[in-house]
Each structure stands twice: as structure tokens, then as C-alpha cells.
Amino acid sequence: MIKNPFQPIPAKIIDIIEExxxxxxxxxxxxxADFSFDAGQFVSLTVPGVGEAPFTPSSAPYVKDxxxxxxxxxxxxxxxLFELPxxxxxxxxGPFGKRYPIEKFEGKEVLILGGGVGLAPLRSLFLAxxxxxxxxxxxxxxxxxxxxxxxxxxxxxxxxxNLKGVEVxxxxxxxxxxxxxxxxxxxxxxxxxxxxNTSEMIAVVCGPPIMMKFGTIKLLExxxxxxxxxxSMEKNMSCGIGQCGHCRCGQYFVCKDGPxxxxxxxxxxxxxx
Amino acid sequence: MALYFLxxxxxxxxxxxxxxxxxxxxxxxxxxKLYYExxxxxxxxxxxxxxxxxxxxxxxxxxxxxxxTPKLKVxxxxxxxxxxxxFDDTPRIIIGVxxxxxHGLRVHEKMYLAAExxxxxxxxxxxxxxxxxxxxxxxxxxxxxxxLDLKPYPEIISDIIITPxxxxxxxxxxxxxxxxxxxxxxxxxxxxxxxxxxxxAAIRSYALEKLQKINQKSLSVELSEHIKHKTEHEFWQxxxxxxxxxxxxxxxxxxxxxxxxxxVPINDKGFERYKIWDACYYNAYARVGGGxxxxxxFGQRFRNRFHCKFMNFYWEHKFYACSGxxxxxxxxxxKIDIRKILVEV
Ligand SMILES: Cc1cc2nc3c(=O)[nH]c(=O)nc-3n(C[C@H](O)[C@H](O)[C@H](O)COP(=O)(O)OP(=O)(O)OC[C@H]3O[C@@H](n4cnc5c(N)ncnc54)[C@H](O)[C@@H]3O)c2cc1C
Ligand code: SF4
Ligand code: SF4
Ligand code: FES
Numbered sequence: 001m002i003k004n005p006f007q008p009i010p011a012k013i014i015d016i017i018e019e020x021x022x023x024x025x026x027x028x029x030x031x032x033a034d035f036s037f038d039a040g041q042f043v044s045l046t047v048p049g050v051g052e053a054p055f056t057p058s059s060a061p062y063v064k065d066x067x068x069x070x071x072x073x074x075x076x077x078x079x080x081l082f083e084l085p086x087x088x089x090x091x092x093x094g095p096f097g098k099r100y101p102i103e104k105f106e107g108k109e110v111l112i113l114g115g116g117v118g119l120a121p122l123r124s125l126f127l128a129x130x131x132x133x134x135x136x137x138x139x140x141x142x143x144x145x146x147x148x149x150x151x152x153x154x155x156x157x158x159x160x161x162n163l164k165g166v167e168v169x170x171x172x173x174x175x176x177x178x179x180x181x182x183x184x185x186x187x188x189x190x191x192x193x194x195x196x197n198t199s200e201m202i203a204v205v206c207g208p209p210i211m212m213k214f215g216t217i218k219l220l221e222x223x224x225x226x227x228x229x230x231x232s233m234e235k236n237m238s239c240g241i242g243q244c245g246h247c248r249c250g251q252y253f254v255c256k257d258g259p260x261x262x263x264x265x266x267x268x269x270x271x272x273x
Numbered sequence: 274m275a276l277y278f279l280x281x282x283x284x285x286x287x288x289x290x291x292x293x294x295x296x297x298x299x300x301x302x303x304x305x306k307l308y309y310e311x312x313x314x315x316x317x318x319x320x321x322x323x324x325x326x327x328x329x330x331x332x333x334x335x336x337x338x339x340x341x342t343p344k345l346k347v348x349x350x351x352x353x354x355x356x357x358x359x360f361d362d363t364p365r366i367i368i369g370v371x372x373x374x375x376h377g378l379r380v381h382e383k384m385y386l387a388a389e390x391x392x393x394x395x396x397x398x399x400x401x402x403x404x405x406x407x408x409x410x411x412x413x414x415x416x417x418x419x420x421l422d423l424k425p426y427p428e429i430i431s432d433i434i435i436t437p438x439x440x441x442x443x444x445x446x447x448x449x450x451x452x453x454x455x456x457x458x459x460x461x462x463x464x465x466x467x468x469x470x471x472x473x474a475a476i477r478s479y480a481l482e483k484l485q486k487i488n489q490k491s492l493s494v495e496l497s498e499h500i501k502h503k504t505e506h507e508f509w510q511x512x513x514x515x516x517x518x519x520x521x522x523x524x525x526x527x528x529x530x531x532x533x534x535x536x537v538p539i540n541d542k543g544f545e546r547y548k549i550w551d552a553c554y555y556n557a558y559a560r561v562g563g564g565x566x567x568x569x570x571f572g573q574r575f576r577n578r579f580h581c582k583f584m585n586f587y588w589e590h591k592f593y594a595c596s597g598x599x600x601x602x603x604x605x606x607x608k609i610d611i612r613k614i615l616v617e618v
Contacts, residue, residue, distance in 0.1 A: 046544070048538070075562050239532070245530060248553075
């Protein structure tokens, strides 16, 4: 009997972390299920009776038994999820899609460019890289949020700053009184003299479509190579396994061939984002 | 494997024998139109009807509905236990499948069975089905399989191919299962004669010629490139003008494979999950969380169908996700003929 890829397994919400007014991290207990993922892969989360939506785990891939997902409230499924208390059950399917080829990042400088809730999948990647931090020449985390209130993982970001070989820079579109950091869209952080070996660097990008677009344009201007720019593609998804057609992006099914594609792969596609 | 002849006189006897062991599905007439239907006690089994049905082109309904019903339960969680979906194990035979519908099955094979994940429901439906396909002696105005390099007679997937000829039927067994079905169910089959075989060859060349007359303008060998480079929004918008957005064309298409996983709540205890037919013309099809929509305008969605069938699918599998069956414009209230667009593009 072949496995039923449409069937979710139950998972229990064991903690909810309020990241921002509309972003929360949900910690799920997998109830002993045989489940593991690699950074870059995503899962389909079911809110019982409402439906499914795709999310990338934000926790470290090597942590078994639980996974975390950092989720922004935007619509039907996510709004209902935000009403669920600790102890409630959800369903998960997956993991789906391809992992980041982190072995290709070894010995290189890695730029992690995130916008808004887009830092979630990048946190999982960063934690995976952290397991062997010495293997990477340097890691730049550059993150933008709309306002200081919208910054996720505040505590961790300030801890990561202190790690050797890691540099963290933040910006907000609109500052408030207490903000002393940079103001402007996240791409301004790319005007950084320390990014001086761009043709050899890896860039990993996740954020809203508009940021993916202008982020890519700027990275290319700065000399990054198309095959070294890894982009998390957000498409409508249903099956997660390359059968239902929803996530079509040019010749790719983003669920199966992605969700991370390089600029080299998608550069000929009209309006890829 | 081998060629046999069965006289018109013996046909119904053979069908009756099949019905003892199998669920039989075959094209049946309803007011001059043909539908694939299960043979039950009520629909009449007349040889006359069968003969005419077999000589017609493909039925109105697409074959895919026997492998993937419009709303199929595929699982769920109730009180945190997986909802088990029982499989129907009744062996069945579908008779009278035309090449265009076989091609539709082939597209679905690529989508649902050929990759890393297989759809266990589709796989099961395939495994319990014997396919007896048939020639198209008289292609009609809506047929254009020839433009897509397909023939008006079965080329793939079948267990047996039937061709109505003078005084009876020519049977060609293609698979072991098909061969067994012929030699074990009836003593009235006899070896086909050279004349029988020559008659089939003549029927086929006539059908090919007729198709060529129906479809005089051939498609470019670089169709996928033409589609790719047809970026003018105007072109697609203009062709989409008379569309009334009923999306019948996509639902009735034997190759269209899109679906949506849709959950139905079961009290407060959980949910059942259904796989339902979906179509890329729906506004919400590609919309992402929060409302952004990469194909917000209908013209973009209209064009997407051509990208899917004649470009993206073709690049990956080297054949088109369209079989030339003509159902989409046979149902179209706006009279949009896909051939016209393919020729103009
Ligand atoms: C690979 C991947 C990873 C992601 N990771 C994250 C993450 O880590 N964190 C995060 O916050 N977000 C993530 N997202 C985005 C997340 O999936 C969306 O925000 C989520 O799907 C929103 O679901 P919703 O039901 O709340 O939103 P809605 O806006 O209500 O709807 C979501 C989807 O359902 C469809 N839909 C809604 N109503 C209908 C209808 N009536 N008929 C048909 N279709 C309908 C919409 O077209 C839309 O695609 C990721 C997306 C992808 C593709
Ligand atoms: S697109 Fe039209 S002609 Fe082509 S397979 Fe579908 S229904 Fe038939
Ligand atoms: S399109 Fe071709 S295969 Fe299909 S019914 Fe017409 S002639 Fe037969
Ligand atoms: S989500 Fe179904 S094909 Fe990608």
C-alpha cells in the first residue's frame, strides 16, 4: 500500500510566542510521529475544519519531536489558527520541496536577506548553519520590518549579533520614537562596503513579493551571481507534491521544484514573483 | 499480441459475459449524444446501439471522471485519527475509449503517478480497470487530434482495441490481460482474416484523410515557442472576450488535472478532506495569502491555460497536455475555438 500524501498527521500546539501584533510562533508537538525536515522545506498546516496553508518551519531542523512555525495572520486559515489556544490540535503534512543546498555555502560568505515574516524560514536556515558556523566565512543577516513593533525574533537577533562571524543589521520602513537604527526599505542595507566579494557570495532571500523583486534587482546590481541568489517563492499551494497545478511558476511547480529557486532558474519567467 | 474477429451476432453475448464478472462502462446514447455510462439492468444492451456508439467520436463526458471523481474523499482527521477511505475493489472494464481520452489518461499518469509522490486513489482506479479502446472511423468537425500528432485510433494504454468492420468487430489484444479476456470469456472469437485487417487499415486511412480535411491549417512545430513569445496582453484579452466564465471547458477537458484539497468540518470533532476538480480560470486559483494575485485579470488566466497545456507541460514531457478532443469548444457558450487560437498564435 503506498502512502497517502493527502493525509495529515495530528500535532498539538504546546506553546504560542507573540512575536509582533500579527505574527506568532507556534510550537508544535509531533506526538512521536516519524517526522523530520531540512532547512528550506515546508509543511502544510491544517487548521481542522478550516483548511490548509503552507508554512516553512522556523526551528532548527536537527530538533526532533517539536517544530516551530512563525506565522503572520493574513486570512482565513491563519485567522482561525490565531484563535486556537495552547493544547489545541492541528494537522501537518510534509515536509515538501527541496532543501537549501547548504554544502554549496561552505567556505563562502552568506547573506541572509529577510523582510517581515520572511525571516521565519531564514531562521531555520541560520540555525542549520550555526550547527557548523566555522564552515562559513561570514554570515550577514540583513532584516527589514515595517515598524520596530513588527520585528520578529527581537531577542534572538540581538544574541546572534554576538556570535563570531555573524553580523546583524536591521532597518524599519517607519521608525518610532525609541528607534535608533536605520530607516528605509531593506534593500538599503545592501549598500554596505563590507559586501565586497559579491561575485562569490551566497544570498538567501525571503520576504514579500515586492521585496523579492527589488531585492533581486539590487543584488544583481551589486554583482551577485544568479545561481547564488536563493529566493523563497510564495505561490498559492494546495497539494504540496506537484500534482494540483496551483503553484505553477513557469516550468516549475514551486512546491516540488522549490519552494526555494535560484534567480538563474527563474530569470526567464515573466513576472516570477 | 493477436487479432480476432467477433461477429455482430455474438457481440451482446460477449458483453453479457463480461458483465457477470466486471463492472462494464461503455458509451451509451442519450438523445443523439454519447456518454460513458455504467452498464446496469436498465440501460439496454442492443448490438445496434453498441455498433453506432462505437463508430461515433469520443463521448461527451471526459474519461477522467472514472479515475478521479469531481469530489473524492482522500482522508481527514476525526478525533485525531486518520479518516480511512475504503477502496472499491470491483474489477471493471471501460469499452470504447478513443485515442484522445487515452492521451488524457497519459497526461494524468504523468501528473499523478510518475513523480516522487503517487496518488494512491488514482493508482487504485487504474489498477482495477481494463481498457478496451476503439477506432474513430468518422472524425467530426470538433476533432483535431491530428494537429497534435495523435491518431484517430488507439496508440497507447489499451488492453484491447476494437474496430467495427463489415459484419462484426476486429479485436486486437495489446496486453496479456486483454488477450486472456478474449480467449477466456467467449468461444465465438475467431482469428482475424487478412481481409479484416485490410479493412481496418482502410478505415484508418479514411479517418486520417477526413481529419486532414477538417483541420487544414497545421500547427507550427514550434508551437510552445510561439506561445511563449505571445506576450501581448491584447491578443489573449481579445480571444477571451466572449468567455462567459462558466469554466465548463476546463472541467470537461480530459487532460486538465488541477485540483484543490478541500476540508469539510465533521461537527467539532475534526474534518474530512476532499480532492475536488479545480480550474486555473477561477480568480482565486493563484491568489496568495493576504489577497495578492499574480493573475488578477481574466486575460492572464486565459493565457495561463495555453502556457500550461502547450508550453510548460510540453517542455517537461515532450507532448502536449491537450488531446484535440474538441470538448472545450463543443461546450463553449462563447464559441471560443481553441484551434483558432493555436493557429493564430
Ligand atoms: C512555501 C511557503 C512557505 C511559507 N511560509 C510562511 C511562513 O513561514 N510564515 C507565514 O506567515 N507565511 C508563510 N507562507 C505564506 C502562507 O502560506 C500564507 O500566508 C497563507 O497561505 C495564508 O493563508 P490564509 O488562509 O490565512 O489566507 P487567505 O488569504 O484567506 O487565503 C490563502 C489562500 O487560500 C486561497 N483562498 C482563499 N479563499 C478562497 C476561496 N474562497 N476559494 C478558493 N481559494 C481561496 C487564496 O487564494 C490563498 O491562496 C508561506 C507560503 C509558502 C508558499
Ligand atoms: S483543451 Fe479542449 S481539445 Fe484540448 S484536451 Fe482539453 S477539452 Fe480537449
Ligand atoms: S479527436 Fe481524434 S481520437 Fe478524439 S474522437 Fe476525434 S478523431 Fe477520435
Ligand atoms: S501545490 Fe499542488 S502542484 Fe504545487
